[in-house]
Amino acid sequence: MATTFTIDPVSRIEGHLKIEVTVDEVTGQQQVVDAKSSGTMFRGFENILAGRHPLDAPQITQRICGVCPVSHGMASCMTIEDALSLVPPSNGRILRNLVLGANFIQSHILHFYHLAALDYINTQGILDMPPWSYRHITADMASGDDAQHFVNSYLRALEIRRKSHQMGAVFGGKLPMCTSFNPGGCTDILAVGDSSNPEGKIAQFTGLLDDIKDFIDDTFVPDVQLLGSIFNSYYSLGVGSGKLISYGVFDLDDAGSSRFFDRGVYDGSVVGGMDAGLITEEVGYSYFNYASGTSLHPSVGETAVDPTKVDAYSYIKAPRYNGEVYEAGPLARMWVNGDYSKGTSSMDRIEARALETQKIANAMSGWVTELTDGADSYTPPSIVPSVEGQGLTEAPRGALGHWISIGADSNTTRYQVITPTAWNCSPRDDGGNLGPVEQALVGTPVDDINQPVEILRVIHSFDPCLACSVHMMRPDEKKPIQVIDIPAGL
Amino acid sequence: MHLSRRDFLKLAGAVGVASTIPTVMLEKAMGATGDPRVIWLQGQSCSGCSVSLMNCLETVTVDTLLTDTINLEYHSTLIAAAGELALSGAFGPHPSVNELCTLGTNWLATGPAGENKLDLSGPGGTPDGIVNLIDYAALCKQGYILVVEGAIPMGADGVFCDIGHDANGPITMKDAFDILARNADAVLSVGTCASYGGIPAAPGNPTGAVSAAGAMEQLGITKSYINIPGCPIHPEWFVDTVVKILAGETITLDSKGRPAFLFGDANSERIHNSCPMKGTGQASHLGEPKCKRNQGCRGEFTWGHCPSHKWNNGVSWCIQTMSTCTGCTEPDYPGTNPLFEFYTPPSV
Numbered sequence: 001m002a003t004t005f006t007i008d009p010v011s012r013i014e015g016h017l018k019i020e021v022t023v024d025e026v027t028g029q030q031q032v033v034d035a036k037s038s039g040t041m042f043r044g045f046e047n048i049l050a051g052r053h054p055l056d057a058p059q060i061t062q063r064i065c066g067v068c069p070v071s072h073g074m075a076s077c078m079t080i081e082d083a084l085s086l087v088p089p090s091n092g093r094i095l096r097n098l099v100l101g102a103n104f105i106q107s108h109i110l111h112f113y114h115l116a117a118l119d120y121i122n123t124q125g126i127l128d129m130p131p132w133s134y135r136h137i138t139a140d141m142a143s144g145d146d147a148q149h150f151v152n153s154y155l156r157a158l159e160i161r162r163k164s165h166q167m168g169a170v171f172g173g174k175l176p177m178c179t180s181f182n183p184g185g186c187t188d189i190l191a192v193g194d195s196s197n198p199e200g201k202i203a204q205f206t207g208l209l210d211d212i213k214d215f216i217d218d219t220f221v222p223d224v225q226l227l228g229s230i231f232n233s234y235y236s237l238g239v240g241s242g243k244l245i246s247y248g249v250f251d252l253d254d255a256g257s258s259r260f261f262d263r264g265v266y267d268g269s270v271v272g273g274m275d276a277g278l279i280t281e282e283v284g285y286s287y288f289n290y291a292s293g294t295s296l297h298p299s300v301g302e303t304a305v306d307p308t309k310v311d312a313y314s315y316i317k318a319p320r321y322n323g324e325v326y327e328a329g330p331l332a333r334m335w336v337n338g339d340y341s342k343g344t345s346s347m348d349r350i351e352a353r354a355l356e357t358q359k360i361a362n363a364m365s366g367w368v369t370e371l372t373d374g375a376d377s378y379t380p381p382s383i384v385p386s387v388e389g390q391g392l393t394e395a396p397r398g399a400l401g402h403w404i405s406i407g408a409d410s411n412t413t414r415y416q417v418i419t420p421t422a423w424n425c426s427p428r429d430d431g432g433n434l435g436p437v438e439q440a441l442v443g444t445p446v447d448d449i450n451q452p453v454e455i456l457r458v459i460h461s462f463d464p465c466l467a468c469s470v471h472m473m474r475p476d477e478k479k480p481i482q483v484i485d486i487p488a489g490l
Numbered sequence: 491m492h493l494s495r496r497d498f499l500k501l502a503g504a505v506g507v508a509s510t511i512p513t514v515m516l517e518k519a520m521g522a523t524g525d526p527r528v529i530w531l532q533g534q535s536c537s538g539c540s541v542s543l544m545n546c547l548e549t550v551t552v553d554t555l556l557t558d559t560i561n562l563e564y565h566s567t568l569i570a571a572a573g574e575l576a577l578s579g580a581f582g583p584h585p586s587v588n589e590l591c592t593l594g595t596n597w598l599a600t601g602p603a604g605e606n607k608l609d610l611s612g613p614g615g616t617p618d619g620i621v622n623l624i625d626y627a628a629l630c631k632q633g634y635i636l637v638v639e640g641a642i643p644m645g646a647d648g649v650f651c652d653i654g655h656d657a658n659g660p661i662t663m664k665d666a667f668d669i670l671a672r673n674a675d676a677v678l679s680v681g682t683c684a685s686y687g688g689i690p691a692a693p694g695n696p697t698g699a700v701s702a703a704g705a706m707e708q709l710g711i712t713k714s715y716i717n718i719p720g721c722p723i724h725p726e727w728f729v730d731t732v733v734k735i736l737a738g739e740t741i742t743l744d745s746k747g748r749p750a751f752l753f754g755d756a757n758s759e760r761i762h763n764s765c766p767m768k769g770t771g772q773a774s775h776l777g778e779p780k781c782k783r784n785q786g787c788r789g790e791f792t793w794g795h796c797p798s799h800k801w802n803n804g805v806s807w808c809i810q811t812m813s814t815c816t817g818c819t820e821p822d823y824p825g826t827n828p829l830f831e832f833y834t835p836p837s838v
Contacts, residue, residue, distance in 0.1 A: 007573040008655035009566045014537045016566075018655060040652035040660075042643075043534050047694030048824075053831040059816055060824060063689050066538020066722060110541075118570040130527075130563040131556070134579045135570035158553050162545045166802045173811030174801035176541045176722055180811035187777040188811040204805070305696065307649045378812075380775035456572055467536045 001025075002033065005449055008040070010459055012115040014067045015466025016041040017425065019437075020313075021455060023446045032455065035434065035441035037425045039316040039466050042287075042305065049415040054080055054383055054406050055183060057415060061402065062177045064417065065468045067110070070103040070172065071395035072417075073181040075402040080183040083389025083404055084381055087254055091377035092185020094370050095171045097250050097260075098205065099178055099186075101364045102168030105212060106161045106175075107396035107463075108330070108357040109220060112350065113150075113157035116460040119453050120227060121147045136451040142230055153223050160215045167208035170201050185378035190371065206368055213361045216354075224354040228347050231457075238346030238458035240440035241325040242268045244332035245423065247276075247401065249394035250363070260363060261394065264336040265321060271336050274321075276392060279401070281317040281418065284430035288317065294430050295320070298403050298416045299388070316469045318429040319422050325429070327436040328398025328420040329462060330356040346440065346461030353463070385410045395420055397463050419468035437462055525558070526736065527634035529580050529670055530565040533651050533663040534690040534699055535640025538722035539681035540567055546725035547803045549733060560732065563634065566653070577654045577661070580670060582631035584656060589629050608658065608665065627669040635735070636674035641683040641690040642667055642705040645698025667702070668709050676735075677702055677715035680728060685717035685747070686821040703747065717747035721818035726799060727752050744793075746821055753793040753819065761815055762789035764797035776833075777812045786833040788817030 001024070008018035022034040049060055058076035062069035074096060081088065088096070122141040123132050126148055142150065165175040171188045172178030180188040190201055228235070248263030265274045280295040289306050290296060306312075320326070327344070330353040334340035339359065340352045383406065391402045398420025407413035426435030434442070437459060444454050532540075544552045556562055564580035574584070608621045640663075643650040648664030655661065671677055679702040682688040690699035700708065703715055718727050731749050734741055742750045753759070762768060765781075773780035783790070792815050800807040808815050816832045817823050830836060 006655045008660070009572065009576060009653060011566045011569050011572045011576050014567065015535075016532075016652060018652065041534060041663075042650045042697060043690045043699070044694070044696040045689075047696055048689060048692045050694065053834060055833045056824075056831050059832055060689065063536050063538065063721060066536040066541045069536075069538065110544075114568065123570065127557075129557060130561045130579065131565055131569040133570075134563075134576055136572070136575065155553050158544065159551070162547065162552075162803075165545050166805055169802035169805040171806075171811075173806050173808050173813060175545070176538045178811075179808040179813040179816075182776055182813065185777075187813045188806075189777065189779075307646060376777075378777035380777070452572070 003449065007452055007455065010456070010464070012118065012456075012460060013464040013466060014065060014468070015039070015464075017459075017464055017466045019441070019455065019459060021441060021446075021452075023449060030446050032441045032444045032446060035438040036313050037316075037427060037435060037437045038314040039425060039469050041466065042315045044305070045417070046415055049412050051411050054083075054404060054410070054412050055381070057402075057404065057412065058181055058183065059177075059179075061415075061417065064419075065465055066176050067107055067465055068103065068395040068397065068400075068468065069177045070100050070168070070175070070181070071393060071400050072402070073178055074100055075391040075393045075400050075417075077181050077183045078391030078393060079389040079402040079404045080381070080391075081389070082391060083387040083406055084183065084384060086184055086379065086381050088185035089376045089379060090254055090370070091190075091372055091375045092379075093251055093254055094367055095186035095188060095377055096181060097367055098364060099168045099172040099180070101250070101360050101367070102164050102172070103175065104360055104396050105216070105357055106164035106168070108353050109157050109161045109164065109215075111396070111463045112220065112224060112354065113154045114161075115463070116350065116457075117150055117154060117227075119457045119460055120231060121150045123147060123151060126151050136453050136456075138447065138451050138453050140231075141453070146226075146230065149226075150223065153219050156215070156219065160212055163208050164212055167205055167212065170205045170208075182378065182381075184381045185376075187378045189377060190373060202368060202371065206365065209361065209364055209368075213365075216358050216361050221354050221358055224351055228351055231347065234347035234457060235343060235345045237444055237454070238349075238440040238461055239344055239443075240327050240436045242344050243321075243324060243326045244335050244344070245274065245321050245326040245328050245399050246332045246336040247274065247392035247394055247399040248336075249333070250360075260360075261333040262337045263392070265326065266332070266335050267324075271338070276390065276401070278322045279319065279418070280323070281319050281422075282429040283317050284432075285312055285314065285427040286317045287312045287315050295323070298401070298418055299390075314427040316422050316425055316427060318426040318435060319418050320429055325426070325433055325436060325439065326423060327462075328423040329353070330396070330398075332398060333394060346458045349461040349463075383410045395465075395468070397421055397465050397468070398423060419465070421462075421465045421469035424462045425464050425466065425469055437464070525561045528560045528562050528637055529631075529634050529674070530562060530637040530639065531580070531653065531663070531666060531670055532566060533638065533640035533642045533653070533667070533684070534697070535681075535683060537567060537639070539639045539720070540565070542720075542722040543680075543725045543728055545802060546729050548726055549729045555729065559736070573654070574656050577656055580631070580666070585626070585629040623665065623668055624672065627672045630669055630673055632673045634674055635676055635678060636670050637678045637680050638667065638684040638702040639680045641687050641699035642702060643690070643697035643699045644705060644708055645696070650697040664705070667705055668711070671702070671706060671709075671711050671713055674713060677706070677713050678728075678731070679703065679715060679717045679719075681723045682719040682721045682818055682823050685719040686823070688721060689824055692824055715747065716741060716743065716749060718752075719746075719748060719819045719823075720794065721816075721823060724794070724796070724799070724801065748793075748819070752795060755793075759793055760790060761792045761794060761797055765789050765809055766797070767809055776814070779812060782814045784835050785814055786831065786835055787814035788820075788830065788836065789815040791836070792817040792820050794819045
């Protein structure tokens with residue numbers, strides 16, 4: 001007999017996520033047969049950006065999310081640079097990659113230990129104070145020495161993620177939100193007020209990087225492998241759509257023709273190139289209305305929010321690539337880049353994320369040596385009117401795109417963002433096809449609906465960030481955005 | 491193997507270095523019996539303030555803060571449980587029908603669910619279960635510090651932010667704040683969104699986003715509150731304030747509701763007054779080691795200890811990256827055209 005229940009809040013993510021699942025007996029086992037993923041918070045960033053000077057965008061858009069703000073800053077700078085045909089100097093490109101890399105590392109360590117691990121560990125008798133004392137407990141959770149080991153790592157990881165932000169702030173100014181990312185490059189210079197000693201900041205950066213690399217190698221990757229061996233069944237659970245998309249990230253040359261992680265898609269069979277023109281968003285099950293069309297490219301999106309829309313269940317739209325359901329994230333990046341191909345299960349996502357962290361940290365040591373003492377890192381931009389731009393990069397959680405239109409008055413007329421969590425926590429599209437998290441949940445066994453840890457394990461493997469996915473609305477250019485008055489009690 | 495809290499400190503390698511709080515006060519706060527209960531509620535938030543708080547090092551590290559300084563009974567980013575079990579950390583156990591009956595005749599309020607009323611007629615609820623929110627709140631957890639991160643959308647009866655679901659249906663941020671603020675000993679607004687509305691409440695605000703103080707005014711709640719702004723908050727601003735509270739100190743507030751020991755109103759305490767770029771000539775663009783007033787720097791209109799304490803454990807700060815101060819601790823952040831834009835010279 002089917003039972004439908006709601007988990008809200010899904011905790012240990014960023015932001016507000018509700019999951020509604022239906023479970024039923026399938027071949028003698030209670031498992032998920034249907035799922036709905038809902039973003040339940042909305043802000044409306046486009047309204048705030050419209051009419052503002054374009055250079056405000058990298059600062060404002062970083063506040064879309066406090067876990068991946070650097071990626072938004074990067075995407076914002078890139079979209080404006082694209083609109084202005086501005087190429088940052090090499091030093092600026094490298095400095096931005098280093099700050100971005102530092103935040104990738106911070107985010108991935110935070111995710112595994114502080115967001116995901118508690119799904120797998122019985123902390124009773126080890127961490128008995130809040131917030132850990134409010135917990136689910138299942139018989140399959142790691143306990144005893146294994147649990148103690150993970151708790152020790154959890155506490156050490158708090159220090160390492162702090163150091164990762166400290167490292168990024170050397171050239172970022174402050175983190176989580178960095179101040180040195182501006183269209184034209186990175187405003188920070190290697191030696192502040194002392195051009196004869198640029199080594200000071202570089203030594204500061206690499207000293208922290210070495211500590212962090214030690215933790216990644218000695219603790220993070222081994223812990224992920226240990227978890228994978230204890231919970232081996234999760235290499236078969238949470239498989240999702242099996243199609244992966246990566247915009248690529250960490251430009252290796254100034255022209256943007258070569259990236260540390262390639263741009264491309266895996267269609268379930270082969271890896272191939274990605275055509276940004278095939279990205280669309282549908283709103284059949286989202287609280288938005290399109291006045292014309294049903295599957296719109298972001299550059300022609302027109303939307304009004306409608307909390308009363310029948311059948312809608314999320315403030316997230318449904319991004320699709322070539323009309324199909326694609327998943328973004330470290331697994332997608334590593335797969336498209338040829339670095340991982342074991343599978344697309346929830347444990348594969350966790351393993352790929354850890355291996356990616358190691359790959360990025362190791363590469364950063366090399367990137368530092370490419371900095372040129374005394375060379376410019378920033379070219380001041382000149383805003384030109386009536387131009388458009390696109391910035392495609394990757395956040396820790398996956399493919400991130402910003403699109404700007406600058407008007408005749410040189411102010412922002414349109415600003416759009418599609419985030420990785422929009423891809424991953426997408427609701428159904430107009431055809432009723434489930435989004436990646438929804439698909440991944442179908443087939444997940446649920447032993448006890450009051451302790452739904454299996455569901456949490458699958459959801460957390462995607463590392464959802466909901467502030468990212470529900471921030472945007474795209475206005476009809478002729479009509480201002482309306483808040484629909486709804487009667488009390490709805 | 492059970493670990494005492496002292497063992498945690500050793501494991502965590504808690505470090506206490508130079509901070510704004512004299513050591514003797516910190517020890518008194520750390521040793522206070524009955525670590526205070528803290529409920530951390532996120533509304534229209536980016537979580538940047540929580541992430542920033544996790545960067546604290548001076549005074550306490552975040553692990554010591556959580557294991558030995560406060561009882562963080564609800565924070566949706568960190569709490570182990572999900573769903574209703576997690577919500578019990580914030581509200582306490584779900585009131586039973588019998589408990590609702592103890593509210594007397596008021597619990598069967600007339601009229602539709604809506605303003606200041608909760609519809610409890612879902613599964614597990616009562617047949618005619620419209621309850622006055624204030625009466626329902628009386629059955630929820632009492633006595634804690636409520637921390638608010640993010641703005642509170644008051645438009646359309648709060649539908650633009652749900653913080654959870656219980657047996658009775660969705661719980662809006664508006665209603666959650668209504669209940670939790672009423673039962674709190676005090677409210678700490680962490681970050682500029684909670685303190686002043688911030689980015690969600692900037693003009694163009696389609697959701698009716700307001701600050702915690704603004705929401706309390708609309709909901710008719712009178713409660714002591716402290717604004718600790720910043721976009722994001724600096725971790726020391728939160729930690730140093732909490733340590734003072736634990737030590738039983740009275741926190742003097744400035745004219746914007748901020749701890750005066752961290753912010754203040756005097757011109758001499760503006761960021762500009764302590765800025766190393768002051769008096770070095772005018773930069774013609776970002777990236778130059780000169781004063782950036784002509785590039786829109788708002789250091790003249792902004793308070794915070796950024797010049798002396800910097801960010802991320804003294805590594806750098808906004809000015810040190812040859813960029814500008816965007817005034818993120820002030821009530822008018824992030825401004826709008828024509829109030830101010832970040833890189834346009836202020837029109838004063």
